Structure formats: C-alpha cells, structure tokens
Amino acid sequence: MRVHSSLLAVLALVLVALTGLSCTEPELPPEPDRHGFPACSGAELSFIEVEPNNGTTQADVNVVTSADGALELRGTAASCANDGSHWTGDVDVFEVSYGCGGAAALTLSWESPPQNPADLDFTVFAPELSTTNYAAVGYEWSSPEPATDGATDKVFQEEHQAELGGPLLISVMCWSGPEDQEWSFRIDWLDSQQTDDDDSAAGDDDDSAAD
Ligand SMILES: [Ca+2]
Numbered sequence: 001m002r003v004h005s006s007l008l009a010v011l012a013l014v015l016v017a018l019t020g021l022s023c024t025e026p027e028l029p030p031e032p033d034r035h036g037f038p039a040c041s042g043a044e045l046s047f048i049e050v051e052p053n054n055g056t057t058q059a060d061v062n063v064v065t066s067a068d069g070a071l072e073l074r075g076t077a078a079s080c081a082n083d084g085s086h087w088t089g090d091v092d093v094f095e096v097s098y099g100c101g102g103a104a105a106l107t108l109s110w111e112s113p114p115q116n117p118a119d120l121d122f123t124v125f126a127p128e129l130s131t132t133n134y135a136a137v138g139y140e141w142s143s144p145e146p147a148t149d150g151a152t153d154k155v156f157q158e159e160h161q162a163e164l165g166g167p168l169l170i171s172v173m174c175w176s177g178p179e180d181q182e183w184s185f186r187i188d189w190l191d192s193q194q195t196d197d198d199d200s201a202a203g204d205d206d207d208s209a210a211d
C-alpha cells in the first residue's frame with residue numbers, strides 16, 4: 001500500500017510538471033529588487049494639472065490617485081524663470097499615491113521652437129525610499145527631434161531610469177524659455193507584467209482626487 005501511494009504521488013507530481021510545461025510562459029527574468037513593494041501592474045492613469053500646484057505649502061499640490069500602473073501627467077509651465085540657482089517661474093507639483101514599486105522609465109517631453117527652446121526640468125521624491133535624496137532628477141534635455149510633419153516646433157525630451165517605490169512627489173518646472181510651455185511627464189514601469197488588453201479591468205472608478 002505504501003509503495004502504491006508513493007507511486008501515485010510521483011505520478012501526480014509528473015502530471016503536475018507536465019501540465020505546467022504544456023502552458024509554460026516565456027522564461028521570466030530574475031525577480032527585480034522592488035524594495036519590498038509589489039510590481040506596478042495596474043492600469044495607466046492620465047492626469048491634467050490644476051493650478052495652483054506650486055508646492056509652496058504641503059497642500060499646494062495636485063493630489064493624484066494612481067492605479068499602481070503607468071502614469072501620464074500633463075501641464076503648462078505658465079512662466080519660465082530662474083535666479084541662477086533656483087527655479088523662480090511656475091512650478092507644478094503632484095503628490096501621486098503608489099503602493100508598488102520597481103524600475104521605471106521617466107520621460108519629460110515638450111514641443112518648443114528650436115531657436116528659443118524651453119528648458120524644463122523635473123524631480124521625483126520617493127520618501128519611502130529616501131527622505132534626503134531625490135529618487136530621480138531630469139536637468140538636461142536631449143537633442144531635439146523633429147516634431148510632427150509641418151510643425152516648426154521640435155520635441156525635446158528628458159529620459160531617465162530610476163528605482164521608485166511608494167508614494168511619489170513629482171515636480172516639473174521651467175528654467176527658461178517662452179511662457180505657457182505645455183509639457184507631459186510619463187512614468188512607465190519596466191518590470192511589470194502588464195497585460196496588453198487591460199481595458200476591461202474591473203474597478204473603473206479611479207477618479208483622481210481633484211479636491
Ligand atoms: Ca502649471
């Protein structure tokens with residue numbers, strides 16, 4: 001009897017292994033270090049800034065409730081200015097809830113006339129990872145790329161990769177350039193297993209807190 005049951009157990013294991021093999025997924029990369037946070041595999045969220053959000057006080061920010069997925073922020077630098085060491089124009093600050101983390105690509109982009117391009121910058125603060133240092137900054141833009149056909153403006157971009165986790169405080173500011181410079185800022189998670197057709201995901205009530 002004992003032989004029988006162990007044989008059955010072995011058979012069951014083989015069956016399980018075979019079943020597993022038959023629907024094997026592509027080989028997964030090694031588990032990334034997310035500082036204890038789960039992967040950011042939720043739906044993408046877009047948010048358009050609402051002034052005032054200049055970060056002069058703790059409440060002077062846009063509060064954004066993420067879906068623990070990719071994020072697109074859009075806004076306008078009403079003015080671009082500096083005093084040689086600090087940004088003195090419009091500052092746009094977003095407090096974004098995240099309960100996840102991992103490696104992320106951060107992209108700040110804007111279209112600007114190449115003869116007088118705006119110089120936008122960003123900082124990302126992740127207090128659960130560090131309360132003293134920024135998790136990421138973007139202070140240098142890359143060479144302009146041609147914009148859409150027929151347009152005279154060029155697309156400028158700052159791209160960085162960083163480890164993020166937990167709630168984020170994101171600031172976008174304009175060092176110099178024309179007024180009313182529109183910009184967009186993206187976070188794309190690099191190690192999330194996001195499904196391609198996630199549109200039907202349950203819980204479509206991610207109304208961002210615009211209070
Ligand atoms: Ca603004």
Ligand SMILES: [Ca+2]
Binds near residue numbers: 054091093
């Ligand atoms: Ca602002």
